[in-house]
Amino acid sequence: MHNSIKYFYLVFYKYSCKYSFHGSMFLLLTLGLSNASSKSAYGETTEPQQVNSSTATLLATPVSNPSPAVLVDARAPIPPELSIILSQVDTAANSRNIAQLTLLYTANFTNSDNLTRDKMMEALTAFWKRYPALTYRTEVQSWEYREGGFMVETVTNISGTSDQGGAVTKFQSTLRSRQIIDNLRINKQEILAEKTQVTIGNNPPTIRINLPAQVRVGQQYSFDAIVQEPLGDDLILGAALEEPVNRDRYLNPADVELNLLQSGGIFKVGRAPLRPEPRWISAVIIRGGGTTVITQRLRVVD
Numbered sequence: 001m002h003n004s005i006k007y008f009y010l011v012f013y014k015y016s017c018k019y020s021f022h023g024s025m026f027l028l029l030t031l032g033l034s035n036a037s038s039k040s041a042y043g044e045t046t047e048p049q050q051v052n053s054s055t056a057t058l059l060a061t062p063v064s065n066p067s068p069a070v071l072v073d074a075r076a077p078i079p080p081e082l083s084i085i086l087s088q089v090d091t092a093a094n095s096r097n098i099a100q101l102t103l104l105y106t107a108n109f110t111n112s113d114n115l116t117r118d119k120m121m122e123a124l125t126a127f128w129k130r131y132p133a134l135t136y137r138t139e140v141q142s143w144e145y146r147e148g149g150f151m152v153e154t155v156t157n158i159s160g161t162s163d164q165g166g167a168v169t170k171f172q173s174t175l176r177s178r179q180i181i182d183n184l185r186i187n188k189q190e191i192l193a194e195k196t197q198v199t200i201g202n203n204p205p206t207i208r209i210n211l212p213a214q215v216r217v218g219q220q221y222s223f224d225a226i227v228q229e230p231l232g233d234d235l236i237l238g239a240a241l242e243e244p245v246n247r248d249r250y251l252n253p254a255d256v257e258l259n260l261l262q263s264g265g266i267f268k269v270g271r272a273p274l275r276p277e278p279r280w281i282s283a284v285i286i287r288g289g290g291t292t293v294i295t296q297r298l299r300v301v302d
Helices: 003-015 055-060 080-094 098-103 117-130
Strands: 105-111 135-146 149-164 167-182 185-200 207-210 214-216 220-227 237-244 265-271 279-287 290-301
Touching (some): 080 098, 080 149, 080 185, 098 105, 098 117, 105 117, 207 279, 207 290, 220 237, 265 279
Parallel strands (some): 105 185, 214 290
Antiparallel strands (some): 135 149, 167 185, 185 290, 207 220, 220 265, 279 290
16 A cells, blocks of 8 residues: 555544544534524524523413414514524533533434434534534524424534644534424424535545435435545545434444545445435545545435
8 A cells, every 4th residue: 555545544544434424413403593693585684582581481481372383474583482492502502511401302302313312412422522612503594383382494504623633623514404392392303404524634625515405216316526626646535425314323423444536536326215214425535635524415205
């Protein structure tokens, strides 16, 4: 094995192979407006409600519901009680307060990846040890009253930097999700879309991903991960990985086997499963200046 390739591989293995290449484990805390604004479908922006001693009493007050599943005008302000619960989740997440966060989810909480409340908290605890300084910024895309509470759709951007073993590691992710809030606690969550990128090193490669957001069962699709910078004489290693979305992979990420790439990226053709089950599609590419890992969720529908 060429010495430089061997060196690249060892560096990648030391800093990257223990990463989960799955975005949603990191992104289940996708609610919160204490440092974010609400953007309506019309492009207008409203400032979030502030939590104070007078409005905090709303947490002990049943939610007022005009009728089940009443869609509210997208330009309407976020109800104070909804803003409060989102702000409390955001505060708990940014302070890494698992005990407080647990109280904001129902005991029967589930999400579309079959995570329970306990499994989610376990995964987040492990993740925050690796990334102790993440910033959560959430925008409410839509919300509606429903019996017992609300249904809210959000887009969350999460970013953070850490120093792991002397390597600068940056985390960036975008998640679109839908939450059901019952009696001011989060009861259900559906992951609608996600994309996560982890870079390691001072000059990691810039990667452009080509992947459809959604395919039908059994449909063939293309997956490209293209290095944007000129390669010159550099050698690059890489791998593509397709995995089913399931809770076991949150705490037990798959190993990845790297190969010497003969071109400036990864170009694969895959086929969707025969059942409507989402997939994590990942690309790992390393060169002399660093490593880039990108994971994107592929929805599979009937």
